Amino acid sequence: MRTRGTILLACVFGGLAFGYVLGNIGFGDYAELNAMFTFQDLRMFLSFAGAVVIVAALFAVLRIRGTKEKIHAGVVPGAILFGAGWAISGGCPSIPIVQVATGYVPALITLVGVVVGMRLSRWANSRFFHVDTGSCGL
């Protein structure tokens, strides 16, 4: 178990670094994002894919492994909705924060949408879907 203080410090410095890195890669820039998804410019795609490769290598060395949970019924439909929303609004949940931080005021609306969508999702899941979605935080 990690102490509260350790986790708090990790969130402060991890968050600062994460925001700084995302901003400097250009994930908050809609033109760059569309160029990545349409493969006109591979720079951001390579940043993301390269990061996954480095993370996988380091996790293998450090013996940090994930759990092998089942692919539940929500994964594919959820990922489709998320992918469409990302391409339209330019925001995966951390990007609109960086956009607002860069001065894009309308990204606040994206953030409101994200919060509304998450509240809808938890409500709809407990009411209709009953999918054990787990969490990427674990």
Next chain:
Amino acid sequence: MSDYWPWWAGAIGLAVVTVAYAVATDRSLGVSSAWDRVSHWRRERDTERMDDEFADTDALAAALAAATAEAFGPGPQAPPAYDAFGPYPAGPPRPQHAYAASAPAAPPVVTKRPAPLVTQAVLLISIFIGGVIAAVSSGRFEIRYDMGPGFEELVTGDPLTMVGLLFGGGVLVGFGTRLAGGCSSGHGLNGCGRMRPVSLVATAVFFGTAVVVSFLLWKVI
């Protein structure tokens, strides 16, 4: 713009943040889960309080059990009364200390609690401050009421349509990430880095969908 970092610098930066956070906290950096929990603040706080209470109750129960064992012996004894009436009639011999023998066999269930709610709010605020530092130090910071020339060219220049699309897109992102159980940081970086099958599938699907929709926005609409 060419003042963004080259791809390798971005890859190293993202990877260092992801791994450092995982090592320091023993958890995954998941922004959508942080958003989800912060946006359900009241309920999450209640859950957290209840967890604290249960943790205390467990400790109390363990202490009581230890004190009981000290005073009365390690477990329920088989009643010695049968001897007085001669051998017990037919049937298999009953094991003595049945409860005591079976109880410790079950391993303690360890469930990792999610990161404290406050730290997840701090994470989101820190991402914002980190973004401001990046924007100001690179000279990109500029208050503006549109989403930039890229959005205007590819999606819409009309402010009302923009508001609707940003909100609708945000709802899709929020709904979809929670249904899928993660976003580009949780599934993409952490899950794929850990080779979790569910994350590999999710990442492939959300990236693929984003590619299709982006092509539609670029070429068709």
